[in-house]
Amino acid sequence: MGEFELIRNYFAAAPCAQPGEGVALGIGDDCALLSVAPGEQLAISTDTLVAGVHFPGVCDPFLLGQRALGVSASDLAAMGASPLAFTLALTLPDVSADWLEAFARGLNEMAQGCSMRLIGGDTTRGPLSLTVTVFGSVPTGQALTRSGARPGDLLCVGGPLGDGAGALPLVLNQRSTEASTTQVLLARYWSPQPQLGLGRALRGKATAALDISDGLLADCGHIALASGVRLQVERERLPMSGALLSFFGLEQARQAALAGGDDYVLAFTLPPSELDSLVSAGWPVSVVGRVVEGQGVALIDDQGQDITPLTRGYQHFRETP
Template sequence: MGEFELIRRFFASAACAAGGEGIALGIGDDCALLQLPPGEQLAISTDTLVAGVHFPDAADPFLLGQRALAVSASDLAAMGATPVAFTLALTLPDARADWLDGFARGLCAMARGCGLGLVGGDTTRGPLSLTLTVLGRVPAGGALTRAGARPGDLLCVGGSLGDGAGALPLVLGQREAQGAHADYLLARYWSPQPQLALGQALRGRATAALDISDGLLADCGHIAKASGVALWVDQSRLPLSPALTALHPRDFALKCALAGGDDYRLAFTLPATELAAVQGLWPEMAVIGRVDAGQGVHLLDSTGAELLPPVLGYQHFGSQGD
């Protein structure tokens, strides 16, 4: 199967490549054309996922297609952007029709759920890797960023933490588990749902935001640095799912929530005056700490004493916790 036949058969003809609002021209030309409403800006983010690093070599292609787009779309949620389109650069060791069919179906299912249209990309031969670029729109000056948190703000998250990391022993075959709790954790790993509606609801309310991909403490460090403030995290207030605590000891569950990564929940800072409004729109959110003058991220135990976390989060280069 040649490159162009591969693209035509599995991607150009997919439902998610049919175009949509904001897409003036999709797959089939040298460039796609996007049409933004007046007064809006384009939000762009690119992620690369590599076999053996970001997912197991033998990952189910349907689940991989879902996950690959979800983790990229989560960046749009973090900025409060409305999804528009995405591109896919796919490097494959070989063009197996069964693998491509499963991957394209998973990709398209997530794309339609997120409101994203496939508008182009590239294919090449090599070790399996996926590079996705997502594009969204946001009112000019209205995007959420990591800068802007202020002393006195509340530190919040969009839902339970640690589920993706808690699923990893199951994904890697290090542990066997069956039943509803295992199914829940595996779904949170393979099909995380980008918090797009929450991100849009936070525009004009939150002072800073990002999505949690490398671990709560590590990612909160980005807000602290960009905003020039200190974030205090109350460990006793971390929202843990019943599935996570049922399958793992509490110490391990807390480590997953603090430093495991793969959550794809939003972490955001919020003036206390906005709390009731956001809770009304997103009841599963949780307040987990506060913003103070100072710098860095600080972890408190249930007595209010500061803890020294052994690991901050995932890093591709350098030792963990650097």
């Protein structure tokens, strides 16, 4: 099967590749054309997932299709953007009709759930990897960034932490547990749900934001650096699911919540006066700390003592001794 036949059969015909709002021209030409309303800015982000690094080399292609787009769309949520479209660059070691059909179904399911249109991409032969570029729009001047946190702000997250990292022993078949716990943890890993609605609700309220991909402590470091402040994370306030706690126990669950990564929930700083309106509106906001003067990120215990661990999250290309 040639490249163009592969695209036509498995991607161009998918429901998510059909014309839709914001897409003036989709798959079929040298470029796609997007329409952005007056007073809007285009938000763009690219993620690459590599087999054996970001997901097991042997896995369910339907779930991989969901994960590939979900983790990328989470970046739009972090900016407060409304999703428009995405492209897919797919590198395959070989062509399998069954694999492609399942992958395309998973991709389409996540795309329709996020209201995104597939508008193009590329296919090549090589080790399995996926590069997704997402496009969204945000009113001019209202994008959430990492650089606005101020001393006195609250540090908040948009849901339970650690489930993605908690799922890894299950994904890698290193451990097993009861079905109800397995289902919760694996769903958080394979089908992360981008917090697009929460991101839009934070426009004009949050002073800084990002999505948690490499671990709470590591990612909060980006806000601290960009904003020129210090973030204090309070260990006792970490929100964790019952599934994670029952699978890992308290101490290991805390480690997953702090440094495990793969959460894809939003972390954001918020003036205290904005908290009640978000909670009253039903958004899943948990306060986990505060912003103070200084620099960096600190983890403190219930006595206010600094207990910051050396390992704060996942980093690509980290040098090993």
